[in-house]
Amino acid sequence: MTNGSAYVSMKDITKIFGTVTANDRMSLDVLNGEIHALLGENGAGKGTLMNMLSGIYIPDSGHIFIDGKEVQLSSPREAINAGVGMIHQHFKLVDVLTALENILLGYKTGILLRKREREAEIRKIMDRFQLDVDLNKYVYDMSVGEKQTLEILKTLYRGAKVLILDEPTAVLTPQETVRLFKIMRRMKEQDCAVIFISHKMNEVMEIADRVTVLRKGRTIDTLNKQETDPQELTELMVGRPVDLSINRTARVFDNKVLFVKGLRALNEEGVEVLKGLTFDLGAGEILGVAGIAGSGQKELCEALAGLYRIKEGEITFKGENLVGKNPQEFINRKISMSFIPEDRLGMGLVASMDMVDNILLKQYHYSQGLFVKRKPAASKAKEIIKKLDVQTPGVNHPIKNLSGGNIQKVLLGRELDSHPELLITAYPVRGLDINTCHKIYDILNEEKQKGVAILYIAEDLDSLIGLCDRIMVISNGEITGIVDARLAEKKQLGAMMLGKKEEEYAV
Amino acid sequence: MQFRIVKKPEISQKQYIMILLTAIVLALITSGLFILILGLNPFYVYSAMIKGAFGSTYRLEQTVVKAIPLIIVSLGIAIAFKMKFWNIGAEGQIVVGALFASYIALNYGEAPRALLLVAMLGAGFLGGSLWGLIPAFFKARWGTNEVIVTLMMNYIALKWVTYLQYGPWKDSASMGFPKIANFTQNAILPKLLGVHIGWVIALILTAFVFIFMNYSKKGFEIAVLGESSNTARYAGINISRTILFSMLLSGGIAGLAGMIQASAVSNTLSVEISGGVGYTAIITAWLAALKPPWIIVVSVLFAAMVQGSSFVQTAFGISAASALVIQALILFFVLGSDFFTKYKIAFSSELLAHGKETKK
Numbered sequence: 005m006t007n008g009s010a011y012v013s014m015k016d017i018t019k020i021f022g023t024v025t026a027n028d029r030m031s032l033d034v035l036n037g038e039i040h041a042l043l044g045e046n047g048a049g050k051g052t053l054m055n056m057l058s059g060i061y062i063p064d065s066g067h068i069f070i071d072g073k074e075v076q077l078s079s080p081r082e083a084i085n086a087g088v089g090m091i092h093q094h095f096k097l098v099d100v101l102t103a104l105e106n107i108l109l110g111y112k113t114g115i116l117l118r119k120r121e122r123e124a125e126i127r128k129i130m131d132r133f134q135l136d137v138d139l140n141k142y143v144y145d146m147s148v149g150e151k152q153t154l155e156i157l158k159t160l161y162r163g164a165k166v167l168i169l170d171e172p173t174a175v176l177t178p179q180e181t182v183r184l185f186k187i188m189r190r191m192k193e194q195d196c197a198v199i200f201i202s203h204k205m206n207e208v209m210e211i212a213d214r215v216t217v218l219r220k221g222r223t224i225d226t227l228n229k230q231e232t233d234p235q236e237l238t239e240l241m242v243g244r245p246v247d248l249s250i251n252r253t254a255r256v257f258d259n260k261v262l263f264v265k266g267l268r269a270l271n272e273e274g275v276e277v278l279k280g281l282t283f284d285l286g287a288g289e290i291l292g293v294a295g296i297a298g299s300g301q302k303e304l305c306e307a308l309a310g311l312y313r314i315k316e317g318e319i320t321f322k323g324e325n326l327v328g329k330n331p332q333e334f335i336n337r338k339i340s341m342s343f344i345p346e347d348r349l350g351m352g353l354v355a356s357m358d359m360v361d362n363i364l365l366k367q368y369h370y371s372q373g374l375f376v377k378r379k380p381a382a383s384k385a386k387e388i389i390k391k392l393d394v395q396t397p398g399v400n401h402p403i404k405n406l407s408g409g410n411i412q413k414v415l416l417g418r419e420l421d422s423h424p425e426l427l428i429t430a431y432p433v434r435g436l437d438i439n440t441c442h443k444i445y446d447i448l449n450e451e452k453q454k455g456v457a458i459l460y461i462a463e464d465l466d467s468l469i470g471l472c473d474r475i476m477v478i479s480n481g482e483i484t485g486i487v488d489a490r491l492a493e494k495k496q497l498g499a500m501m502l503g504k505k506e507e508e509y510a511v
Numbered sequence: 512m513q514f515r516i517v518k519k520p521e522i523s524q525k526q527y528i529m530i531l532l533t534a535i536v537l538a539l540i541t542s543g544l545f546i547l548i549l550g551l552n553p554f555y556v557y558s559a560m561i562k563g564a565f566g567s568t569y570r571l572e573q574t575v576v577k578a579i580p581l582i583i584v585s586l587g588i589a590i591a592f593k594m595k596f597w598n599i600g601a602e603g604q605i606v607v608g609a610l611f612a613s614y615i616a617l618n619y620g621e622a623p624r625a626l627l628l629v630a631m632l633g634a635g636f637l638g639g640s641l642w643g644l645i646p647a648f649f650k651a652r653w654g655t656n657e658v659i660v661t662l663m664m665n666y667i668a669l670k671w672v673t674y675l676q677y678g679p680w681k682d683s684a685s686m687g688f689p690k691i692a693n694f695t696q697n698a699i700l701p702k703l704l705g706v707h708i709g710w711v712i713a714l715i716l717t718a719f720v721f722i723f724m725n726y727s728k729k730g731f732e733i734a735v736l737g738e739s740s741n742t743a744r745y746a747g748i749n750i751s752r753t754i755l756f757s758m759l760l761s762g763g764i765a766g767l768a769g770m771i772q773a774s775a776v777s778n779t780l781s782v783e784i785s786g787g788v789g790y791t792a793i794i795t796a797w798l799a800a801l802k803p804p805w806i807i808v809v810s811v812l813f814a815a816m817v818q819g820s821s822f823v824q825t826a827f828g829i830s831a832a833s834a835l836v837i838q839a840l841i842l843f844f845v846l847g848s849d850f851f852t853k854y855k856i857a858f859s860s861e862l863l864a865h866g867k868e869t870k871k
Contacts, residue, residue, distance in 0.1 A: 311744055331747035343745070351741040357734070365735060365746045368728055375726050 010069075011036045011197050012057065012088070012166050017066035019052050024051040028221040031067070034166065039188055039198045039231075040206040043241055045437035047407050050201050053218070053454035054168050057199075058090035059083030070166075089164030091155045093171055097143045104139040107158045109190060129160050134190050148296065149180035156187060160196075168199045168263075173207055175297050176464065178498035186212050201271050203241075205234045217241050242438055250442070250470030250502045252489070257288035261457045262426060263307075267317035269307055277303045280317070280482040281403045283455045287425075290448060292472030292489060293461040296501050300481040301461045302346055305430050308459070309343040310334055321426060337358075342424035344415055346431050346461075352415045359385040359396065362403060363418050388417030392443070420447065427451060430461045445471055465494050473505035479503040513617040516854050527852055534848030538841040545836060546652035549829060556823055563822025570822070572705050576776065577733040578814035579709040580605070580768045580806055584792035586720045587639075587764030589801040593724060594737040594757050600661025602644060602789025603668035604639040606632060606782075608766020609773040610672060613691065615779035616773070617680070620695035627697050631770050639766015642668060647758030651751035665789070672782050680780070691780045700775040707775035713807075721803040723760075733757045755780030765789065798845060816841065 012034040019027040029050045034040045034173050042050045055061045057068065059077040068075055070086050077083045079092075085470060108122055123139065130137060135157050142152060152172060159167060169188075173181045188198050202208055208215055209229065216226040217240040224240050239245055262285040269278040280298050285291050295301055306312035308319060311328045319326040321339065334341060345351040353362050364381040371377045385399040392413040396406055403411055416432060429448075433441040448458060448471065462468050468475050472489040477500035484500040522530075539566035543553035564574045584601050591598035611634035620628060675691065682692035700707045724730040732753050736743040743750055772784050795813050799805035820834035 309745070311741075331745060334748060335747045345745065347741075350739060351745050354735055354738045354742055356738055361731070363735075364731065365742075368731060369747060374728060376728055376731050 009353060010034065011071055012199075013069040014053070014057065015067045015069070015503055017053065017056060017063045019049075019056060019064050020059060024484065025221050027056075027063075030218070030221070030223045030234050032216055032283075033226070034197045034199055035214075036197055037192050037195045038080075038157065038213040039192055039211055039275060041200045041202060041207055041212035041215045042218060043203065044206075044239060045203065045217055045241055047216040047220070047409070047437075048241075049221040050218055051170065054090060054170065054199065054201060057083070057088055057166075058168055059088070060090075061486075080304065084159070084162045084164060087163060087165035088168070089159030089162060089166070090168040091152065091159060091170065091172060092172060095151050095155050097151060097154065099144040100142065102140050102142050103137050103146075103154050103157075106154065107139075108160055120279060124162055125374065126157070130157060132194060133157075133160060133187065133188060135160075147180075148175045148298075149177075149183065152176070152180075164196075166197045166199065168201070170201045172200070173202065173204065177296055178465070178494055181207070193260065204464075206235060206386075208237070209234060212486075217397045219243055226274050231479060232308045234457055235388065236327055236440065250445050251469060252471060252473070254289055255286070255473060256453060258286060258454050260284045260286045261317070261322050262459075263320045265318040266309075266318075267304075267319065267371050268315045269303055269312055270315055271303070273494060276315075277481050278307065281478070281481075283481055283483065285426075285459060287457050288452050288455045288456045289474070290452055290460050290472045292468040292475040293478060294463075294468050294497055294501060295478040297463065298496055299478050299501070301430065303481075304478070305343060305345065305428050305459070308426075308428055309341065309345075311343075314318075320436065321438060327341060340423070340425040342422055342427050343421035344419050344427075344429040344432055348403065348411055348499070352419075353403060353411065356402055358400045359394075359414055360399050361386075363388070366418055366422060384421060388414065388421065412436060413440070416444065416447070420451065424456060426459075428459045428461075431463065433459070433462070433464070433467065441467070465497055468492075469494070477501055516856055521751075522852055525570045528541055528850050530851050531845065534851075535841065537655055537756040538844035539846070542837040542840040544681060545833075545840065549833060551827055551829070553711040556827060557558070558827075559823050559826050560816075560819030563826070564819035568705065570818065574811070574814050574818045575706050575710055577818055579706075579713050580772055581795055581810035581813055582713045583709075583716055583768040583771070584765050585786050585799065585806045585810055586716055586803060587761045587768075588759050588792050589799075589803070589806065590733065590764070590795060591643075591719065591761040592737075592854045593730075593735045593801055594754065596647070596650070596737075596754060596761075597658045598643065598646075598661050598758065598761055599658055599793065600642065600664050600762075600789070601792055602785045602787070603661070603665035604642045604762040604765035605769035605772070605785040605789050606665075606668040607642040607671055608635040608639035608763075608769030609780055609784045610668070610675070610769075611635055611766070612770035613680075613694075613773050616620075616698035617692060620659040620698055622697065624697040628700065628774070629833060631698060631774060632767060635766045635770025635773075636763040643758040645763070647755050651754045655711065669757020669782055672780060672784070676781060689788035693779045694774065698774060699778055700771065709771040709775055712767065712771065716767070717803045723844070724803070729753070729756060735844070787830045794842065794846075800861075 013152060014030065014032045016028045017027050018025070030049060030053055032053065042054070043363050044050045053060060056063050057077070059080045059082050062078055068077060070088065075086050077086060083089070098109065101109065104119065104123060104126070107126060108119070126139065135153055137150070139156050146154065156167065172184060176184060188200070191198055212229050214226055214228055215237060217224040217237060219241060225371060264284070264321065265282050267278050267281040268276065271277045281304065293301055293304070303312050307314050308326070310326065310333070314327050315325065324337070324339065326339070349355045350462040354365065360378055360382045363384050364376055364378060367381055368376045382399055388394060389396065389399070394410050394413045394417070396410060403414055406414070412432070420425070433444050436444065445467070448460065460472060469489055469492050473487050474486055475497065476486045476490055477484045477497055479501055480503060484503060484505050487496070539557065546553040546556050548687055563570060565571050570694050584605060586603055588598055612631040615627070615631045615634045619630070642664060646657050646664060649655040650657045677689045680691045684692065686742070700709060702708065703711060732748045735746060736748060736750060736753050739748060768788065769784060773780050777784060791813065795809045796806060799809040816838055820837060823829065824831055824834050
């Protein structure tokens with residue numbers, strides 16, 4: 005904030021997709037040497053706005069100025085030439101190449117690579133920004149945090165002076181987040197501008213200098229961090245006052261219903277992804293599962309739901325063995341389980357079908373005869389729309405055209421409707437705005453009161469600590485500890501996510 | 512001027528038809544230029560094409576006869592394609608269906624007519640479904656690529672017929688000519704309103720496939736599996752069984768077309784029995800968006816085009832290749848128009864104007 009001239013200036017940017025106005029005359033000024041947070045709910049237009057600044061989308065109207073000059077950015081290459089680089093949530097790296105090769109990839113200067121000279125240049129940048137990357141390490145050997153640092157280095161090497169980070173902390177452990185923030189501060193010292201997209205309030209409050217709040221495709225306000233607080237920002241973001249606290253309801257049941265013992269599973273390459281998990285789950289209990297993305301959460305869920313081949317171990321639900329059974333057999337044996345998978349459109353729902361058919365998917369097995377009955381499914385669909393406030397033009401609208409949050413509501417509504425005794429939810433609030441998140445927490449608590457055993461996989465430690473009864477931490481396919489959520493600390497959970505056993509941490 | 516491609520919102524049925532009609536008009540203009548180069552008047556040629564396809568009772572009947580196998584095979588293909596099982600093997604399934612039916616016709620030719628024809632239909636279905644089940648089994652069991660397996664099996668089927676035609680089934684009465692004996696009168700499908708009753712079968716099958724795809728549990732499972740095998744597994748659908756069942760039906764329906772062609776059209780079995788219908792039907796099924804009622808419309812138009820251009824060939828003395836060029840041009844435009852149902856091209860000046868509009 006010290007040398008404050010607007011380096012990037014976006015004025016009256018409008019972008020329309022079909023009938024949806026993603027950005028409606030949005031404006032944004034980012035100064036040299038500042039960390040500027042873009043805060044907004046899903047669908048607020050953060051991503052679209054930044055995609056236009058990084059040359060992926062072209063605005064329908066409006067102007068972009070960089071360093072005082074108006075620019076037309078029609079490709080990411082033009083953007084990087086103008087000094088703007090974006091780090092996406094999904095890294096664009098080639099696994100089988102080393103860090104150095106990834107940086108040089110597609111960076112055309114003559115025929116020869118001249119690796120050595122390039123390497124010297126890269127090292128200079130690493131020194132300047134204090135980035136710690138092993139240039140000869142292969143990407144497939146890297147942790148998520150390392151990959152992210154490499155992406156940042158790559159972008160800086162290509163001449164970015166403005167770095168856009170799209171929800172960079174979503175995939176990081178708390179410790180890795182601390183490291184990322186250090187890098188961001190260093191960039192600020194080096195007079196770069198950092199645009200930080202997030203919807204995590206505490207991170208914004210920690211790192212940002214200024215915050216621009218977006219809501220429903222419009223710029224609401226830009227505030228200095230010092231002059232605001234989370235409550236005000238949330239209200240601006242949502243558009244009305246909200247209660248940010250998560251309730252933990254008291255447990256009313258105390259019998260155990262699910263026992264998992266020594267659960268092992270291999271993935272397609274024969275690598276062990278679940279390394280002997282043992283835990284139990286009680287009726288009316290929410291057991292949280294914390295872990296870095298890809299630590300075995302997906303495999304655990306699918307193994308429980310009968311969708312992943314189990315090599316060894318036992319899963320007993322209410323006295324019945326589940327190992328070796330598939331969903332079809334679950335249905336036939338009336339095992340009352342609902343599974344909300346991580347990849348909604350890839351697994352739980354059929355994207356091109358409407359709500360009725362998607363609800364039918366769960367019902368048609370139970371109806372008599374050769375034909376499907378759409379009427380009950382249609383009335384169920386209307387019920388779900390009302391109950392969960394799903395925004396859709398109608399029950400016959402293909403669900404792929406709905407927003408992520410509404411798709412999630414359809415899935416959740418359908419799964420809860422079958423009144424399961426065991427509910428497995430993988431990241432149920434991922435991609436949802438604050439209001440809907442709280443609505444879903446409430447629903448989970450309601451189910452808990454009814455005695456449903458809930459396995460709750462999440463990435464947001466705040467919600468895990470606030471909502472769950474116990475938190476199980478897994479790291480690299482192993483349980484590193486199961487802690488009482490009321491006593492859990494973020495720092496401890498973070499260490500366990502990185503593989504430190506609960507006992508080791510205590511010592 | 513700058514332009515770029517912009518995704519369109521979902522379009523209405525009316526807009527879709529407008530785009531399709533525009534494509535057809537453009538195709539006619541382009542092939543009209545082609546006809547002009549040949550030194551003919553395109554209007555004469557086009558009107559002759561229409562006359563050739565619909566101009567007299569006989570020609571109309573011929574068009575219907577050509578449409579029948581296209582409709583039936585497209586229906587079969589649509590079932591497999593709905594599951595995203597790329598059944599390129601309809602050609603072989605037709606041939607094997609015809610082969611099985613011919614076995615019955617040649618060996619039990621004196622059986623009562625109704626019984627014989629029903630047995631032949633059953634055999635045709637059985638043969639086609641068998642030829643469809645083999646690649647389905649490989650896919651379900653070992654995950655083989657169905658495009659390659661179904662395609663290769665077409666050649667196997669054809670070679671079998673060639674072998675029979677030159678070998679064991681050669682008609683001893685044909686004085687050494689490699690030909691399979693003609694069917695007895697009992698083994699030939701009767702006519703109704705001037706055309707063999709294959710058209711009735713085609714209509715019944717259309718209704719059947721429509722109901723099957725839209726209202727049956729199996730049809731629903733096929734649609735789900737086509738969208739995502741993970742979702743199908745999640746929902747408790749038995750994937751292998753669904754693949755096998757849908758290919759049994761898909762191949763079986765193609766096999767019925769084989770029986771109809773052998774019985775009613777060529778009155779015998781020969782290597783020409785399928786005549787490329789198995790491939791053309793892929794296009795018609797796709798153009799009809801796999802929807803049974805549209806399959807009838809598209810197939811009849813296709814048959815009319817084939818019938819009309821063969822008439823034009825003789826009437827104007829243009830070569831068969833030229834007629835094919837006209838067909839290909841129409842196809843090219845219609846398939847190309849698919850792009851414009853999903854995207855539009857926007858020019859930069861228009862974009863700015865649009866932006867201003869939204870400012871109000």
